[in-house]
Amino acid sequence: MKTRKLAGEDVSALGLGCMGMSEFYGPSDDAESLRTLARAADLGVTLFDTADAYGFGHNETLLGRFLAGRRGQVRIATKFGLVRKPGSYERRIDNSPAYIRAACEASLRRLGVETIDLYYAHRLDPLAPLEETIGALAGLVRAGKVRAIGLCEVTPATLRRAAAIHPVAAVQSEYSLWTRDPEEGVLQACREVGAVLCAYSPLGRGFLTGKVDTSTLPPGDFRSFNPRFTGDNAAANARIAAAVTALAAARGCTPAQLALAWLLTQGEHVIPIPGTRRQERLLENLGALDVTLGPQDIAEIAAAFPPGLAAGERYSPEGMKGLNA
Template identity: 55%
Template structure:
């Protein structure tokens, strides 16, 4: 597995990480035994970064990873998050970045993970009722006490990132980024590169829309979040899927899968980018790992850039409630 440095002052991690959210909720039912197999297989193949959050399955995701890591003695870089507060089984949320909550959430995550230190701790969303300086100040204290090694922000605006970085070095920004979602290219990515901050894209495969395997009937099953999202509505999804034809045709011509090509496009955007495609299937994991060896020509990159130009995908990424704390 190829490696990349996570930020100007950060550690070396695998060029791809593994997003673990779907192993607990939002994409239909899951099986802990299968998830365990996928996580261990990823680690054995050199994928070192696992990504979770305290809100995924109301702590279940962190507990799952904690149990898996009891049997793992090799390298691992564990990232988790705080700040989205939900009742178990409900989508409704509040955003909390209060200093006292930051510390409470960290202690709770450490207990569930069964670890003494979190490698990378993110503010999951930006609480606009609390100065970012206060939130990051509390996160910095966690570093000083040895409970956290590096800190990050998820979905910040460029100005917020600069203010946060002035308090304590931000190692990584986690934001949705893919051919389907390119909002951060105009302001956030330039700010990150100015400050030496890495980008960790989540949903790099457009929540399955860029894989060629999206089953609209299957995602309508109970527990799958996607039908609630504007981009996956009956109005927007058909037109959005038409745009993926360019990706699928190029993938066929190169002899790779659409998912591999979509990930290769992101990896080619810069060595400071470490995508975290999520999956709970072993075959999809192995497919995704193959993306690190794909090289795109300048012409191929240009074709994809034009076909998925920013603003061409119809619909917001989340419901109005889900947009809370984004780009703040």
Template identity: 50%
Template sequence: MTDVLGDNLTTSQLGFGGMALTPVYGDADPAESLATLDHALDIGVTFIDTANVYGGGANEELISKVVAKRRSEVTLATKFGISGNPAAGERATRGDRAYVLQCVDESLGRLNTDVIDLYYLHRLDPNTPIEETVGAMAELVAAGKVRHLGLSEVTADELLRAQAIHPIAAVQSEWSIWSRDVEAKVVPTAAELGVGFVPYSPLGRGFLTGTVDATTLGKNDFRRQIPRFADGAIDTNQAAVDTVRSVADAVGATPAQVSLAWLRYKGEQFGLSVVPIPGTRRAKRIDENVASLSVVLDTAQLATLDGVAASVAGARSSDATWVSSGRE
């Protein structure tokens, strides 16, 4: 159950998005979170993704408890570059060399490891040339602190400029049945360069699973900041869930499994490695996600799913420049 991203980075075919283990979607139980991480490794989901900004470092510290006892099993990814708190609407970024060197040491300490397998620039700093940021990240590879480099929410041009400085293993951006803007430029460029793609929120921040009632989200739930979850959009977007569910019923799968399988087929279509990183707090959801690897969709079903995004209401971010499509 392995895949190969760019720069010969081998990962599991599905990864695990650690942000869900931080209370951005409501309260999280640390004991349950650790049990879920252990279960993920037990069944072969070994690509674990976190970031220094999740929980102000608490997410890295939580994941370190599993890393400490099972480091050899884990392909460990973390990120830097967001200096504010996105959950509170703060979108400050930094990418200068001094900050790169500071952040990696802080993450290594919180993760209690001596090397990070994949180190991402979480968001571009508009005041620092990407060449400077990636150049500093390349120093980390030379120093043995990082094995591979990644970029999150970059445009095709930014990816090309970064690749000219150092091989990029992966681009991480939102990509799902209801978020397809990356297919216009970023995905084709990644395929051309041999860079892998790591879709975050492949289940539409849970909405595409059909298990989320947006009208009952807690007051601290991060999704309240996303236009697609606003009162004026959510009823319209229920149609997306209904379409996914109709295909799922036809193939004997769940909406989550169909959503992940759709991304697998998209990777084949564009000719690049695609490793989604759905997040969850519950072990049973990991079993469900892994079963998506055996879901088969025919041409008509794929066409039906391809039509969903055109009718989705609301942007995927309240700040267009925060995502790559707003800067293309």
């Protein structure tokens, strides 16, 4: 397994996003998910990403079952700050110090661990003083409940402000061939402050694989009301998926492997965390580590997918809360 540095430690160059094992992408299967988690660890994946909001705690509990007997082998990243109501996509953001402390204790219990390796603010409330939020996280580090802190979907200026208060180990942002927003300053700011950019949805929520039929999404799949997957946007974006497929075929790899391999060339501080609950997709994604892209390949791929190419917003208005905080 190829590795990259995160908070001073070696972690796998590709992590595993676990959100879909609990909700958002149709019915879940705990037994299948646990087999995939175990296979990932056996293959050398050491960074697993979750959040208290995924499945209303279910995802952390699932990871807790997986962690039994493997705690020293892997690193767990989880998040706080998105407060949701069961049965609804609605959410609010809570960054108050009291909430952060309570959320951390709840995550520790569900995960069955004494320390969270990487604890992210899932979203930042623009009305909450950043100093208080980072101060509360720093207090958890001092208490030994958290090893390193991270932020999600923040601007370069916010990252620099936060890092001046306490070291920030990672920023998690959506980053892929159809979402190149982090190139507008976040990647550079991460380099400056010594943070990793953990790229979530690196396969465009599956769209870039060319295997997603937007007309047959399963019940409960949140992509059915995601702007990029609906109406005229879906038809326009199908051309992006087709282009990825063609470029991949010319290089002897799958579209998923091309998309991930390209991200891995964007800097040693970039760690994609593709999500899957199926072993076959896990194996395919890990194959990206064996794809070699030269300077000409990288330039051609980047030119084919310029920033702003995708049709539609990344989320519905509710999901856009807290982005670029």
